[in-house]
Amino acid sequence: MTRRLIPLLFLFVPVPASADDCRAVDGARGSVSFEVRQAGSPFRGMFRGFGGEICFTQDRVTRIDVWLHPATVDTGLPEVDAALKETEFFAVKEFPRLAFASTSVEAREGRQLAHGALHIKGKGHNLDVPFRLQQEEGRWVVSGSLTLDRLRYGIGTGEWSDTRWLGAEVKVVFRAALR
Amino acid sequence: MRFRNSAEGYGIIAQAFHWIVAALVFVQIGMGLYAADLPVSLARLQWLSRHKSLGLGILALVLLRFAWRSLNPPPALPDSMPRWERRAAVATHRLFYVLLILAPLAGWFHASAAGLSVNWFGLMQVPDLVSKDRELAELFKLTHRVLVGLLALLLVGHIGAALHHAFLRRDGVMHRMLPWRPRRNV
Numbered sequence: 001m002t003r004r005l006i007p008l009l010f011l012f013v014p015v016p017a018s019a020d021d022c023r024a025v026d027g028a029r030g031s032v033s034f035e036v037r038q039a040g041s042p043f044r045g046m047f048r049g050f051g052g053e054i055c056f057t058q059d060r061v062t063r064i065d066v067w068l069h070p071a072t073v074d075t076g077l078p079e080v081d082a083a084l085k086e087t088e089f090f091a092v093k094e095f096p097r098l099a100f101a102s103t104s105v106e107a108r109e110g111r112q113l114a115h116g117a118l119h120i121k122g123k124g125h126n127l128d129v130p131f132r133l134q135q136e137e138g139r140w141v142v143s144g145s146l147t148l149d150r151l152r153y154g155i156g157t158g159e160w161s162d163t164r165w166l167g168a169e170v171k172v173v174f175r176a177a178l179r
Numbered sequence: 180m181r182f183r184n185s186a187e188g189y190g191i192i193a194q195a196f197h198w199i200v201a202a203l204v205f206v207q208i209g210m211g212l213y214a215a216d217l218p219v220s221l222a223r224l225q226w227l228s229r230h231k232s233l234g235l236g237i238l239a240l241v242l243l244r245f246a247w248r249s250l251n252p253p254p255a256l257p258d259s260m261p262r263w264e265r266r267a268a269v270a271t272h273r274l275f276y277v278l279l280i281l282a283p284l285a286g287w288f289h290a291s292a293a294g295l296s297v298n299w300f301g302l303m304q305v306p307d308l309v310s311k312d313r314e315l316a317e318l319f320k321l322t323h324r325v326l327v328g329l330l331a332l333l334l335v336g337h338i339g340a341a342l343h344h345a346f347l348r349r350d351g352v353m354h355r356m357l358p359w360r361p362r363r364n365v
C-alpha cells in the first residue's frame with residue numbers, strides 16, 4: 001500500500017529547478033570596494049564586513065537582502081578610516097549597518113536588475129542595482145557595480161559636503177560568493 | 180640685462196629661477212609643516228593638495244633650472260675666497276639640486292603609495308609612481324621628512340653664507356645673484 005503512494009508524494013515536493021534557493025552571502029569570499037574623488041583624484045577603499053541572503057530559481061534572482069558594516073571600512077589610511085566612522089560620515093555607533101533589500105528583480109540581457117531600497121544612516125532611497133549571478137568553479141557568485149550620490153545619504157556632511165574636494169559620486173563594485 | 184651668465188654674475192634667467200624657486204620652497208615648507216599637523220579635515224585635504232601640486236611645480240622648475248645650468252655654467256667664485264670655502268659652496272649648490280629633486284620625488288612616492296594621488300591644481304591627473312602600499316607609504320613619508328629636513332639645514336647654511344658675503348665681507352658674491360650692482364665703498 002505505502003509503496004504505491006510514494007510516487008504520489010513527488011507531486012507535493014517542489015521540483016528543485018523551480019524552487020527558491022536561498023543562500024547566505026559568504027563575507028569571506030568577496031569584496032565590496034568603493035571609489036570617490038578627493039581633490040580631483042580617485043581614492044579607493046573597501047568594506048570588509050558584509051553579508052546577507054540571496055534567493056534564486058535556476059539562475060534568476062528572486063530576492064536580495066544584503067547588509068554591510070561601515071565600521072569595517074578599510075582605505076589603507078587608519079586616520080581616514082577613523083574619520084569615516086564618525087558622525088559626519090557613517091556614524092557607525094548610531095548606524096552600525098547599512099542594508100539593501102530588493103522589492104523585485106528583473107531579468108535583462110545577460111544580467112539582472114534589482115529594484116529595491118538602500119538604507120544608510122537612517123535614510124532610505126530607492127535604488128536599482130544591476131548585477132550578474134554566475135557559477136564559477138562550482139560556486140554561485142554575484143557581482144556588479146553602481147554609482148551613488150553620497151550626499152543623498154548624508155555621507156560627508158558639514159565641511160565635507162564641498163564636492164569640489166570630495167566628489168559626490170561614489171562608485172561601488174561588489175562581488176561575493178554564495179554559500 | 181644679460182640673459183646668460185657672465186664672469187661677473189648670473190644672467191637674469193638663472194636669477195629668475197633662483198628667486199622663484201627660493202620663494203616657492205619657503206611657501207612649500209610652510210604649507211607642509213602646517214598641513215602635516217592638521218587632523219583629518221577639509222583644511223588638511225585642501226592644504227595637502229596644494230602642497231602636492233606646488234611641490235610638483237617646484238620639481239618641474241628645478242629640472243628646467245638644472246637643464247639651463249648645464250647649458251650655461253655658473254660663474255667661478257672669486258679667488259679671494261679660501262679654497263675650502265669655494266669647495267663648500269660648490270658642494271652646497273650641487274646638493275641643493277639633489278635635494279630639490281629627491282625631496283619632491285619622495286613626496287610624490289608617498290602620495291602615490293598612500294593612495295592619495297595628485298590632480299595638479301585640479302587641472303590634470305598626475306600618474307602614480309607606485310601602487311598603494313601602506314608600509315611603503317610610511318617609508319616614503321619618513322624619507323620625505325628626512326630629505327626636507329636636510330634641505331632646511333642646507334638653506335640655513337646657504338642663507339647664512341650669502342648674508343655673510345653681503346654684509347660682512349662685501350665681496351660682491353651676493354650681488355652675483357642680484358639684478359642690481361653693489362653700491363661701492365659704503
Ligand code: HEM
Pocket residue numbers: 204207208209210211212213214215216227230231232233234235237238279282283284285286287288289290297320323324327330
Ligand atoms: C620642494 C618640494 C617640497 C618641500 C620643500 C616639501 C616640504 C614638506 C614639509 C616641510 C612637510 C612637513 C613635514 C612633516 O612635518 O611631516 C611636508 C609634508 C608632506 N609633503 Fe612635502 N614637500 C615638497 C614636495 C612635496 C611633493 C611633490 C609632494 C607630493 C606630491 C609632497 C607631499 C607631502 C605630504 C603628503 C606631506 C604630509 C606628510 C604627513 O602626512 O605628515 N611634498 N612636505
